[in-house]
Amino acid sequence: MKVNVGTPDRIVRIVVGLGLVGWAAFGGGPAWAYVGIVPILTGTFRMCPLYSLVGINTCPNK
Template identity: 55%
Template sequence: MFKTNVGGIDRILRIVAGLVLIALAATGTVGAWGWIGVVPLATGLLSTCPLYSIVGLNTCPMKS
């Protein structure tokens, strides 16, 4: 369905950053803009980033 272009450390960082932003927004520590954490969380969980596709980036290791 989607081409995987997010791998390894990039994926972990996206998931962690997304969860942190969502938690901060849920506790009221940051404003409503913290809910933008849904984007890195989703791209990390799905291992695909539409922006990477547009720009031509890929952080997944090459499969042989």
């Protein structure tokens, strides 16, 4: 799999994902907030399947 998520994009994904999961787990947020797991995983592995499908690459070195 090819890296297609750059550093700024990666940071935003992880922070937003952690916020959503934290909201659902500790703040009593709605169950759909667990969808934050997806941006955490895509930010961690630096690969977004949707980006691959539409041809987006935010990683400047790849």
